[in-house]
């Protein structure tokens with residue numbers, strides 16, 4: 001594998017055509033620079049999806065024979081071959097796109113609630129095979145020879161800090177100054193190690209890893225690297241600090257799945273890389289003006305800056321073409337959202353949840369170790385605005401292709417228990433395991449029924465972070481209880 | 482619960498009260514109402530619809546085991562599955578895609594050959610697979626690891642969401658009153674007989690109560706003041722991210738205590754057991770995930786870089802022989818159990834119908850009889866060599 005670093009640029013292939021990437025580009029960034037924004041298609045109706053910063057399904061592509069590779073995490077190398085999934089017979093000539101013409105209501109319930117052909121009838125077996133093919137989305141990996149599983153790395157410390165932003169770094173420094181050893185694990189780039197030298201206790205840092213699961217009340221945690229060939233990490237600790245930040249979640253309006261709807265962090269990342277030349281509309285819950293000024297400093301044209309609650313619809317065929325605020329239609333190529341901000345509480349939930357009939361946060365005492373949330377992770381969730389009018393085609397859960405209309409259909413049939421609606425629609429059962437889609441589903445239920453949704457989903461690990469081989473590398477490291 | 486719609490008040494009496502709205506409770510309720518014309522059947526469930534093991538299982542439906550008793554019950558239930566969509570008028574999506582028991586050790590291949598003989602005696606269609614058959618049926622498996630395989634063409638899977646949705650709707654259409662988020666807190670007994678159940682301070686009277694509370698059955702027995710063998714424990718299971726079909730039949734990898742299949746949603750769902758002492762919680766732990774992954778890696782090397790989507794737990798009631806406990810409790814007339822299930826999803830439609838028949842007519846079907854609650858007292862456990870859970 002030749003990385004891009006020798007020649008400043010290198011060539012790669014997308015859907016059978018050659019393109020050029022710049023040094024250090026991720027595949028998603030390289031495609032974006034080449035004007036390719038639609039990278040994937042929704043499961044049921046094959047609507048276009050792309051890089052969003054919010055939903056994983058939009059960036060899963062096939063790379064060099066491996067399915068479901070995150071295009072935003074894989075670096076382009078010379079000769080890389082990538083293609084879109086969920087197509088047939090080929091990405092260039094994709095008959096499955098015709099599903100876009102199917103009325104949404106006919107595929108409510110998806111692949112496990114298909115009433116069309118009943119089991120027991122002679123047509124059922126072929127029908128079920130077809131369903132399984134459609135639902136599978138990705139072709140299986142190319143057959144590979146057996147290979148040894150990478151044994152996991154084990155790290156032990158007094159404190160595990162999750163997240164390497166300012167709040168995480170500060171928590172790690174505080175603990176180490178007090179003489180407590182620290183393991184800090186973060187997504188993305190690791191904080192510079194120099195600042196942790198000469199403290200009363202050591203700080204071990206791992207960047208490019210995501211902590212995805214807590215076990216046994218928080219005494220154990222698992223993290224997985226972006227690179228599937230590297231081993232997972234098992235940590236043992238006596239205290240946990242969650243500095244996992246918060247994210248802006250997409251507006252609940254029709255067209256919110258379209259490529260070009262991105263969150264503030266993704267927009268800044270693309271802007272810094274000099275990859276944006278579209279006109280942007282910026283919406284938010286208070287930080288939109290600040291974000292617009294930052295984008296402006298990168299030379300990005302911002303056509304409008306408005307509260308997210310005034311947005312009524314996003315239009316476009318294969319990508320964003322306009323944002324509508326009531327009757328006010330603004331042409332743009334991007335809708336960038338800065339709010340509502342919600343902290344993903346998956347890890348916290350795993351730490352404190354227990355139960356026999358339903359996992360629930362009885363109280364924070366369920367955790368066996370002290371747990372602290374710091375920085376933005378400690379802020380309460382901002383409310384999700386449910387606009388008036390017809391928003392049935394808005395996506396609550398793009399990964400499982402669940403719209404507001406589908407949730408309303410379930411409500412209309414008399415179901416109001418979110419756990420039941422989850423099982424009827426699949427909302428929240430995709431790669432994100434409920435974030436941010438549970439918040440959007442809960443907002444619709446609360447809006448329509450006038451009640452507060454008090455429960456949360458069982459935010460199940462590992463949320464497609466760890467591979468089979470990496471998990472096999474954990475064998476023997478933890479004794480069964 | 483703030484989000485549940487306000488419920489109608491509970492009735493003061495019912496013909497039969499069923500404690501637990503999992504597949505066992507719903508299937509029995511449906512048959513009581515549809516086949517035996519019972520009115521006023523009441524199902525009470527403490528959790529949410531599908532919150533029990535019936536919404537958390539591996540969805541495998543296996544119609545034959547290694548012993549005549551197990552095979553008799555599960556063959557009957559597999560027959561029920563095959564006709565279920567038509568019978569209840571809802572699509573349960575039973576997929577007759579076959580079920581393959583795979584032996585890694587030579588001694589287990591021998592066990593499968595013996596099981597084949599049992600099947601032949603009982604007139605059950607099962608096939609010992611040749612190397613070529615395995616290549617055709619299971620292209621993804623590493624054939625070097627397989628020393629034998631027994632295939633059951635009539636078995637299969639059904640997505641539990643679809644099955645539970647169909648049974649719930651069908652039972653309601655038959656007039657069964659089904660209440661979720663409604664916990665039974667005590668049992669009412671009169672002169673040693675069962676007389677009803679309590680939901681908080683509300684008594685519902687009934688002369689027949691069927692307990693089908695899954696992992697909570699031992700607690701229900703305690704509440705009712707009777708003893709039941711076995712204990713509640715969690716089972717864990719995990720799903721890989723969706724892929725287009727690579728594994729067609731349901732699979733039991735006997736030596737690795739592993740079962741799996743690929744759902745109609747493309748996820749490979751299954752688990753391998755890691756020996757742990759009983760835990761009564763829905764939390765998951767690392768050993769089952771690691772063990773399952775290492776079995777997959779060994780048998781399906783192609784899956785090495787496929788990611789694990791989610792991992793969850795459900796509760797079952799494990800008996801000393803892992804066989805169900807079916808029938809009226811000898812110490813409390815009127816109190817029936819459909820308990821001790823480890824293959825209770827596969828067994829649901831069959832046991833539900835047998836149980837309804839027994840309650841309605843008072844005669845126990847020969848297929849159900851060996852599973853009587855007092856079989857351990859009589860020294861007749863039902864151990865089977867082909868179990869995997």
Ligand SMILES: Cc1cc2nc3c(=O)[nH]c(=O)nc-3n(C[C@H](O)[C@H](O)[C@H](O)COP(=O)(O)OP(=O)(O)OC[C@H]3O[C@@H](n4cnc5c(N)ncnc54)[C@H](O)[C@@H]3O)c2cc1C
Pocket residue numbers: 357500501502503504505506525526527528529531532533534535536537538539540541542663664665666693694695696697715716717718740794795796797819822823824825826827828
């Ligand atoms: C991980 C896993 C994998 C499995 N795989 C398979 C498989 O592949 N094939 C197979 O055949 N079987 C499988 N099983 C077993 C199967 O799921 C169960 O045997 C079956 O679902 C039991 O059904 P049930 O109706 O008896 O219990 P459940 O579905 O557990 O229902 C019991 C109900 O009782 C309710 N309840 C509890 N306490 C009270 C109370 N006090 N008052 C009122 N209601 C109460 C609960 O809320 C629950 O809904 C698996 C189980 C698990 C956990």
